Amino acid sequence: MSNRTPLAATRAALIAGFLCAGCLVTSSAQAFELFGFTFFEDEETATPAAVPDPLPYTATITVSGGDEDLRDALTKASQLIGQADTPPSGAPGLISRALGDQQQLLARLYVSGLYGGTIEIDIAGVPLQTAVESGTIDRRAGQRVPVSIRVDTGPQFHFGDIAISTLHREGGTAADVPPGDYGLVPGEPALSDNILAAERKLVANLKAQGHPFARISDRSVVADHASRRLDVALEVDPGPTATFGAVSVSGQERTDTDFIVSQANIAPGSRYDPEALREAGKRLRALGIFGSIRVAEAEQLDADGQLPITIEVSERKRHVIGGGATISSTEGAGLEAYWRNRNLFGRGEQLSIEGSAGRIGTRSLSELEYATRIVFTKPGAFGPTTSFTATVGAKRENPEAYDSRSVYGSMRVGKQHSDTLEYAVGTEFSFAREDDALGSGNYALFGVFGEVTHDSRDDVLDPSEGFRATAFAEPAYDIETGGAMLFTKASISAYQAFDDAKRFILAGRLATGSIFGSSLKDIPPSRRYYAGGGGSVRGYAYRNIGPRVAGEVVGGRSFFEGSAEVRTRITESIGVVGFMDAGAAYSTELPDFSEPLKIGVGLGLRYYSSLGPLRFDFAVPLNPGKDDPDYAIYVGLSQAF
Structure with a gap:
């Protein structure tokens, strides 16, 4: 009996192929390797279970018809090819793998609208169907079993008659739905993905209209x-x-049930909406206190015709410690550590105690920068989309331009208006003793601020699409000097991939700011604007670009910066970046560009780990000034912006 498979012989075969087409996905590994060391590797990953009666084989595939992309796709879809280094268990295992290959290859042909081809698989010279019937394979000691796969793609099919109907439950009749609204157009290539997408869209639209x-x-x-x-x-x-019906919670231990229900914000009695369930899960995940979250719908309506909802959670450990490090040839090394309670009173409150040290290696111990602060955050303070944050801290800053010792505090209320839009208001104070080229002084600033952020990036650490824009304004009053001032700052960064695989990405950043109302001397040096260093203009000394007095940088009342990067991913784990930064600070309230922009250029290397891209940048200043290096090196986690 032949194992020749007609690819559209029956309606059942077509349906099975469509279902299989949605399964051409491999699971991702849990462990990851970094510089030769493997992390988070469990015993199963390290030592796979032994296969009884392993049957080694070699597999070849021949494709007639189609282009090179299709041939590559068929080769990748083949389990016999992809798993050839993992012998199956005896003849039954190899036969089962070959049968699975038929379905995988069938599904891949359907993806391209090919319904008239054939698939032939021979095992040890015997057609697959014969091997299935006998249950045996001719095995020769010491030799691998030869397996050959032959695919004839056949011609591409196009959509013919298309009908979509929706049942009327009351009368049992069906109403026609325009198929073109769902991407099914007569005469167009009959790609199976289009049919599956139409089905998903049909169901999703009805669910969005309140049909669970x-x-x-x-x-x-x-x-x-x-x-x-x-x-x-x-x-x-x-x-x-x-x-929506009653909302219940399971799996919680310390967390207050009413708080979980409140944060989910699913109102009983409101019309069923799957988007409300997705938003509920997103808000609960943002709390950071749950290891897993599942917002589950009941399988049937209750006696009142409502749909009960169950929120299933598992709590993470409350206490966590962590740390980080950065390295720069101009700014030295930076270290930070923190202790955090993620669920202080059982309603998602977070208490963090943080400490950091900077410019290690560029200063003596007595001149190091350091900071410590305590941060308390309460989610849902004034509703499920709001948060309250209070911070107190102390820090010492010691760049080339100034020396500052300060204590400070702030209170902030934020509201997540939508997936992409957040705004916040708050108040802050600071008491500081600061010295720079203009002299020494004490400053006691009190301010009220507002901030708006729009963030549509697809990934925080490694964005490839979208943009992030922020605008900040803070009127402030200095109790020591009696001076009033207005701090403003705005920035935007945008990202665009130029291929579907997102291997070629163009990224850009612009930032500007102004300080109105006070003379330069009355503004605390640490609050003036500078440029230079990582996060600003790479290649230059940290905060070394700006107005000067007697050759020393004193900062400005305005600044302008811009950056452009071309990011290219060479392999799955390695990428290269070419970049240019430009920026300057000015003594005027608005950037007047009286001084030319300082420009830095360079190349970077990226290692894409599961934690995010590890960054290594080498930058050169094109027009260096006093105290600027010949080059600069930066190492950190995530993209530069």
Whole structure:
């Protein structure tokens, strides 16, 4: 009996292929390797279980028809090819793998709209169907079993008749739905992904209209080989409309149940909306106190016609310690550590005690920079989308431009208006003793601030699309000098990938700021604007770009910065970056560009780990000034911006 498989022989085969097409995904590894060391590797990862009666084999695949991309895709879809280094268990294991290959290859052909091809698999010269019937394979001692796969892609099919109908539960009749609204157009290539996407969209639209049990109730997919057409008929059962019912919680230990329900913000009696469930999960995950969260819908409505919701959680350990490090040839090394209680009173409150030291290696011990602070955050302070943060701290800063010792505190209320928009208001105070080229002074600043942030980046540590924009303003009053001033700052960074794999990315950043109302001398040196160093203009000394007095940098009342990067991913774990930074600070309230922009250029290396990209940048200043180096090196975690 031949193992030749007609790819559209039956409606059932087509449906099975569509279902399999959604399964062409491999699971990701849990362990990761960094510089030769493997982290988070469990015993199963380190030592795979021994396979009884392993049967080594060699596999080849031959594809007739299609382009190179299709041939590559078929090769990658083949389990026999991809798992050849992992012998299956005896003849049954190899036969099972070959049968799985038929379905995988079938699904991949359907993805390209190919419904008239054939797949032939021989094991040790015997057709697969014969091996299935006998259950045996000709094995020769010391030799690998030869397996050959032959695929004839056949012609591409196009959509023919398309019908989509929605059941009316009351009368049992069906209403037609325009198929073009769901991407199914007669005459277009009959890609299986388009059918699956249409089904998902149909169900999603009905769920968004308050139908929690919407489903595809009937599917007919028929290939006409003579005309090379694929006729599709879909029937959708919307199910009943529903409102949210009671919300219950399971798995919590220390966390208050009412707090979890409040943060989820699912209102009983409101119309069922899957987006409300997604937002609930997102808000609960943002608390950082749960290791896992599942917002589960009941399988049926309750007696009142409402849909009960269960929130299943598992709590993380409350106490955590952590740390980090940065290295720069101009700024030295930086170390930081923290202790954190993630659920202080059982309602998501977070208490952090943090400490850091900076410019290690560039200063004597008595001149190091250091900081310590205590931060208390209360989520849901004034509603599920709000938070309250209080901070007190002390720090010593000692760049080339000034020396500052200060204590400070702040209170901030933030509101997450949407997925991308957040705004905050707050107040802060600081008491400082500061010295620079203009002299020494005491400063006691009290200010009220507002901030707006729009963030549509697809990834915080390694963005490839979207942008982040911030605007900040703070009127402040100095109790010591009686001076009033207004601090403002705005920035935007944008990212655009130029290929589907996101291997080529263009990134850009602009930032500007102004201080209004006071003379330069009356503004604390630590609050003036400077440029230079990591996060600003790479290649230059830290905070060494700005107005000067007697050759010493004193900072400015305004600044402007810009950066551009071209990021190229060479392999899955290695990337290179070319970049240019430019910036300057000015004594005027608005940037007047009276001084030319300082420009730095360089190259960077990225190692993409599961923690985020590790960054190594080498930068050169094009127009260095006093105290600027010939070059600078920066090492850190995440992209530069």
